[in-house]
Amino acid sequence: MRPAAFGNRSIRQKLAWIVILASSAALLSASVAFLVYDQSSFRRNLVHRFSMDAEILGFNCASALLFEDPEAASRTLAGLQADPEAIAAAVYDAEGKLFASYRRAEAGEAVAAPAAPDSFDHRFLPTELQLIRPIVLDGEKVGSVFIRASLAEMTRRLESYALIALVVCLGSLIVASAISSRLQTRISQPILHLAETARAVSRDRDYSVRARFHGQDEVGLLVETFNDMLDQIQQRDAELNASQERFNRAISGTTDGLWDWNVQTGEVWYADRFKALLGYDGVEFPGTLATLVAHLHPDDRRATEAMLQRHLVPGPPFDAVFRLRTASGEFRWFHGRAQAVHDARDRPLRMAGSIQDVTERKRAEQALARSERYFRELADAMPQMVWAATPDGKLDYFNRRWHSYTGLAASASVADGWQAAVHVEDRPLVRRRWRQALETGEDYEVEHRLRRQTDGSYRWHLGRAGAVRDENGQISRWFGTCTDIDDQKSTAQLLARQAEDLTRSNAELEQFAYVASHDLQEPLRGVTGCVQLLRQRLEGRLDVQGTELIQHAVDAAHRMQTLITDLLSFSRVGTRGAPFEPTDCGEVLREAEANLRQSIEESGAVITHDELPVVSVDRSQMTRLFQNLIGNGIKFRGDETPRIHVGAERRGSSWLFSVRDNGIGIDPKYFDRIFVVFQRLHTRRRYPGTGIGLPICKKIVERHGGSIHLESEPDKGATFYFTIPALEAEPHEHERELGLQAH
Amino acid sequence: MEYEVKAAYLSHFARFVEWPAETFDGDAGPLVIGVLGDDPFEGALEQQIGKLRVSGRDLVIKRGPRLEALGRTQILFISASESLRLPKILAGVSGHPVLTVGDTEGFAARGGIVNFTIRNHRVRLEINVERAKAAQLKISSQLLKLATIVQEESR
Numbered sequence: 068m069r070p071a072a073f074g075n076r077s078i079r080q081k082l083a084w085i086v087i088l089a090s091s092a093a094l095l096s097a098s099v100a101f102l103v104y105d106q107s108s109f110r111r112n113l114v115h116r117f118s119m120d121a122e123i124l125g126f127n128c129a130s131a132l133l134f135e136d137p138e139a140a141s142r143t144l145a146g147l148q149a150d151p152e153a154i155a156a157a158v159y160d161a162e163g164k165l166f167a168s169y170r171r172a173e174a175g176e177a178v179a180a181p182a183a184p185d186s187f188d189h190r191f192l193p194t195e196l197q198l199i200r201p202i203v204l205d206g207e208k209v210g211s212v213f214i215r216a217s218l219a220e221m222t223r224r225l226e227s228y229a230l231i232a233l234v235v236c237l238g239s240l241i242v243a244s245a246i247s248s249r250l251q252t253r254i255s256q257p258i259l260h261l262a263e264t265a266r267a268v269s270r271d272r273d274y275s276v277r278a279r280f281h282g283q284d285e286v287g288l289l290v291e292t293f294n295d296m297l298d299q300i301q302q303r304d305a306e307l308n309a310s311q312e313r314f315n316r317a318i319s320g321t322t323d324g325l326w327d328w329n330v331q332t333g334e335v336w337y338a339d340r341f342k343a344l345l346g347y348d349g350v351e352f353p354g355t356l357a358t359l360v361a362h363l364h365p366d367d368r369r370a371t372e373a374m375l376q377r378h379l380v381p382g383p384p385f386d387a388v389f390r391l392r393t394a395s396g397e398f399r400w401f402h403g404r405a406q407a408v409h410d411a412r413d414r415p416l417r418m419a420g421s422i423q424d425v426t427e428r429k430r431a432e433q434a435l436a437r438s439e440r441y442f443r444e445l446a447d448a449m450p451q452m453v454w455a456a457t458p459d460g461k462l463d464y465f466n467r468r469w470h471s472y473t474g475l476a477a478s479a480s481v482a483d484g485w486q487a488a489v490h491v492e493d494r495p496l497v498r499r500r501w502r503q504a505l506e507t508g509e510d511y512e513v514e515h516r517l518r519r520q521t522d523g524s525y526r527w528h529l530g531r532a533g534a535v536r537d538e539n540g541q542i543s544r545w546f547g548t549c550t551d552i553d554d555q556k557s558t559a560q561l562l563a564r565q566a567e568d569l570t571r572s573n574a575e576l577e578q579f580a581y582v583a584s585h586d587l588q589e590p591l592r593g594v595t596g597c598v599q600l601l602r603q604r605l606e607g608r609l610d611v612q613g614t615e616l617i618q619h620a621v622d623a624a625h626r627m628q629t630l631i632t633d634l635l636s637f638s639r640v641g642t643r644g645a646p647f648e649p650t651d652c653g654e655v656l657r658e659a660e661a662n663l664r665q666s667i668e669e670s671g672a673v674i675t676h677d678e679l680p681v682v683s684v685d686r687s688q689m690t691r692l693f694q695n696l697i698g699n700g701i702k703f704r705g706d707e708t709p710r711i712h713v714g715a716e717r718r719g720s721s722w723l724f725s726v727r728d729n730g731i732g733i734d735p736k737y738f739d740r741i742f743v744v745f746q747r748l749h750t751r752r753r754y755p756g757t758g759i760g761l762p763i764c765k766k767i768v769e770r771h772g773g774s775i776h777l778e779s780e781p782d783k784g785a786t787f788y789f790t791i792p793a794l795e796a797e798p799h800e801h802e803r804e805l806g807l808q809a810h
Numbered sequence: 811m812e813y814e815v816k817a818a819y820l821s822h823f824a825r826f827v828e829w830p831a832e833t834f835d836g837d838a839g840p841l842v843i844g845v846l847g848d849d850p851f852e853g854a855l856e857q858q859i860g861k862l863r864v865s866g867r868d869l870v871i872k873r874g875p876r877l878e879a880l881g882r883t884q885i886l887f888i889s890a891s892e893s894l895r896l897p898k899i900l901a902g903v904s905g906h907p908v909l910t911v912g913d914t915e916g917f918a919a920r921g922g923i924v925n926f927t928i929r930n931h932r933v934r935l936e937i938n939v940e941r942a943k944a945a946q947l948k949i950s951s952q953l954l955k956l957a958t959i960v961q962e963e964s965r
Contacts, residue, residue, distance in 0.1 A: 135932065
């Protein structure tokens with residue numbers, strides 16, 4: 068049995084073999100010892116026996132020798148016939164001459180006695196014992212006896228002994244193996260159980276099983292150690308599983324393609340994801356590095372391989388972007404990263420890495436670069452200055468216009484360098500606004516002067532900037548412009564000055580009108596009084612012509628009085644207005660009707676109205692407004708009885724009031740004129756009045772934040788519309804503007 | 811030559827015959843070989859015996875024409891010259907432990923104990939066992955087996 072083969076046997080067989088071999092060896096050596104002893108004792112006995120025989124033969128032949136009677140000696144020797152082992156014998160006389168001999172009949176010629184005796188006592192030849200004994204008579208050697216004895220008996224005996232030993236050995240072996248097979252289970256059973264447990268663990272990957280503990284011997288220690296080991300393995304296995312699971316999750320979660328190169332064997336493991344990224348299944352993508360290299364884009368191959376080699380030396384980490392050909396023949400961009408493991412002598416052992424499909428990113432980068440180029444071209448094409456800044460307010464981009472205008476290079480402009488171009492007086496404001504914008508994230512807007520490089524002059528610019536925010540609402544960038552507003556600025560300043568002048572002159576005019584109309588009344592009252600006194604004194608003394616002259620003077624004075632009163636009231640709308648307070652327009656309307664009672668009664672006018680709202684107004688001016696509009700409707704009546712309706716409806720945040728009459732109407736071409744002071748459409752004789760009514764109405768409405776307009780046609784009546792802001796909503800500026808525009 | 815052999819044989823007899831102890835002069839007394847009548851050995855006897863000692867005894871040779879002259883002997887060779895007087899000689903030693911030896915035809919049958927004969931050109935022995943017993947001699951079977959046992963002729 069070869070050792071290796073024995074080594075592979077089970078413990079049970081080994082133990083059986085050990086017991087059998089040991090007992091065999093013991094039995095065999097005992098048998099051999101016994102046989103050797105037996106043989107040597109047999110030989111000794113044989114020598115002894117034939118020595119005796121020789122003695123006797125010698126003794127019996129001595130007389131024959133002395134009396135030279137070979138026949139007698141032969142007869143004596145023939146007595147050996149009784150001993151089958153004696154195959155030949157001879158007697159020699161004192162001179163060594165053959166005297167008589169004997170040969171066993173069946174022995175043949177070969178065993179004849181030699182002619183002369185050798186000088187030995189006895190010797191063993193392979194198949195026989197030869198023995199020589201001197202024949203001594205009375206102390207005198209008279210001859211010698213030679214005997215050849217066959218060892219066949221001994222051989223037979225040896226054979227039968229060997230046979231017996233063999234039988235005994237075999238029997239012992241059977242008994243020994245029977246005993247050992249019973250006893251060895253006490254040793255082998257725990258080991259076999261341990262082995263079976265180990266095999267089960269290895270086969271089923273079940274680290275929760277434990278070997279049975281049977282006792283505190285070495286095997287017990289082994290079982291204990293094994294179980295301890297299993298504890299550790301189970302724990303490690305759990306950790307490994309967890310880690311593997313994490314790894315698998317990471318692998319399945321990652322879109323990266325992993326690979327692992329055994330540098331020593333040249334084998335490369337490509338993860339399924341790796342092959343999938345290139346559109347291959349497992350068969351088409353052999354696990355060698357050459358496969359990967361063959362798929363590299365020719366333009367990227369040299370650089371990528373060089374980087375790989377540098378990393379293996381070892382060197383810097385492998386981190387490269389390259390193109391790989393996919394199964395469809397298309398080249399895609401990949402970002403590859405790898406890390407090698409080196410041994411103590413810096414020889415690379417393994418290298419593991421990943422590839423990531425960055426084609427989209429690459430395209431996006433290219434698109435971004437393109438769009439950035441577009442942006443720059445666009446920005447450079449703009450007449451305005453364009454700049455960009457980081458979230459912390461450092462400017463990092465300026466378009467061409469900036470450089471050409473300020474003469475500052477990009478390096479001199481970035482960060483805070485741009486401030487050099489701002490006028491010294493404007494710098495604090497600009498800085499403050501910029502800081503404020505950065506802190507609040509609100510838009511930046513400031514007017515400042517920028518130095519023009521060409522002539523050193525400063526021109527006004529409107530600086531504006533807005534934050535660009537990312538998806539989280541965090542400011543990622545600021546984009547800004549500087550627009551040359553120098554010309555607009557001059558114009559605006561001019562306009563503002565003019566508007567200021569206008570306002571001042573308006574106020575002066577209003578003041579003048581008020582003062583004038585007020586102060587004019589005093590002399591006018593004097594003139595009126597004097598003329599009336601004159602008419603009383605000259606009563607009856609004047610002719611018709613003189614009377615008419617005086618009457619004209621009185622009328623003119625009255626008219627002058629009325630004009631001044633109207634002018635005064637018009638100017639008072641702006642200068643003597645009362646504060647606004649919530650007012651019921653129904654009451655206002657009744658007040659207006661009361662003031663107009665006389666003309667209503669004279670004309671028999673019918674006045675109707677909708678339900679009117681409460682609005683915040685100057686009550687007396689509102690009364691005046693209704694009174695003027697209703698009075699107009701009565702005054703410019705046609706042939707029919709005047710019917711006037713006052714309406715109100717909600718329009719957004721305002722009330723739209725309407726005053727509709729059935730009078731003579733107004734040609735639309737006069738719509739503008741009727742709101743102008745002292746413009747009259749009719750003769751004083753036909754429709755008395757100074758032409759101040761509607762201008763006052765317009766002024767009142769506008770003071771309340773509303774607007775007024777009308778719809779009319781000649782002979783079809785007229786409807787005046789005006790708006791007043793509703794109580795709950797203060798008028799907004801833009802609505803005021805809208806109202807103005809609508810007007 | 812023949813007598814050289816016979817002389818040797820005579821000396822050998824001392825080894826195969828046992829005499830009563832009183833026959834000798836003490837334990838170391840010599841064994842005497844007597845030759846009666848004409849000595850046919852011609853000195854061969856002395857030559858053969860020499861300083862031979864048998865059972866611790868010296869061998870001594872005596873010669874004489876008469877029995878009386880020889881004195882006590884253990885082996886008595888009776889020469890053929892005494893053939894006629896043989897019965898008288900044998901009678902003279904009868905009852906005494908003397909081994910009588912002769913080499914004449916019929917010596918043993920006539921009352922001698924050992925007789926040399928020639929057969930096949932070799933010297934052979936005839937032994938009269940009855941006479942040996944009568945002479946109180948014990949003859950070794952080794953010797954007897956070489957010899958022809960002879961019965962006395964009826965007297």
